[in-house]
Amino acid sequence: MEELIVLVQGIVLGFAIAAPVGPIGLLCIRRTIQHGPLMGFFTGFGAAIADTIYGAIAAFGVSTALSFLRGHETAFQLVGGIFLLVVAVRTFRQRPEDEEREVEPVVDSKTWIGGFMTGLSLTLTNPATIMAFIAIFAGFGLGGTLSRIEASTLVLGVFLGASLWWFTLSMGVAAVRHRISDRGLVMLNHCTGVALACFGLWALGLAVTGMVSMAME
Template identity: 80%
Template sequence: MDEVIGVHGLVVLLQGIVLGIAIAAPVGPIGLLCIRRTLQHGPLMGFFTGFGAAVADTIYGAIAAFGVSAALDFLQGHEIAFQLVGGIFLIVVAIRTFRQKPEDEEREAASAPDTPSFLGGFMTGLSLTLTNPATIMAFIAIFAGFGLGGNLGRVDASTLVAGVFIGASLWWLALSMGVAAVRHRISDRGLTRLNHCTGVALAAFGLWALGMAFTGMAGWAMG
């Protein structure tokens, strides 16, 4: 019996790991920031940016797994506000990214070599993911599709959430280490182009979020 329970727990954990990777892997704002920061500040900075997103994914995964209706109602009721905040934040990050030059960042690093802003990277990943209502909706949809969610017992729900955290964290670790491995092949001109492309892409994500928010507000007003 104990052996069956152990196998079941391992299966649930593996399901969580796969779900964590599936949620984290699609290229979006956090992925772009992780790649850029890894290239310009090293793999630790890139990982901490992604790790913030992994923590946010875990929070939303826990809400979906435990079926916390009060939290779900709050998130759905304030979806427009989250989209507005997230969209504005993305555009601010986009402008800063687009204008940043490799030599500027080298001067910043030289002026504070012992205090890399890992916390800043973590908070960026955390806040951008928490202000994206699509994350919790993705968890709800995936959990429902696999017959998971509020009907899970506490042990299974906790195991599933732990798997989500492990899977998401492993993805960001693999991405940052993989990008760091090719860092030496990219010139300053390449980094500048990356900044420009990343800035434009982040701005597009931000404008999309704002557009969704204003569309939602218009629909709410007409309703």
């Protein structure tokens, strides 16, 4: 019974961590509209795997990994910021093709893998994710008090909850994507590109601030 409660807690936590609309959410929405629900889901699924990895580090209290992430937070922010800006420029400049809306798009496995790797990379280069897990675990009284079975169950729940969110989002967007016009797709690309650029600049700003702080110490 206790394991079931922990599993439900993990599902709720995974869903809550994934649900706020950020860079991955914007990419999931855009790619679902332009390439179909599988492409959108795999983009989010990459983020779900990254959330699961960070959730496992927080649940098991892996001190070495935590120290590494905290010690290299500025580097992660720098890489993540640059990556976001590259994705932002490509997204802003991309124009929809008529056939992508007129027929069901054929997406090969390499494209799915590309979406998966984008979601995984962007989430792994955001160390704030693991800090969020640590804070939430502490808030729920889960920090450092779990057995190995309970920690494993919690991590499984995080994976299921995060995956459920991305499945729900991609399926929901897919239900209305054929109603969006070419002009709407262009506006979506522009808005998504600008938003991603803002996230990237924010990450770079944090990285620069961190480097300045270290230089002054």
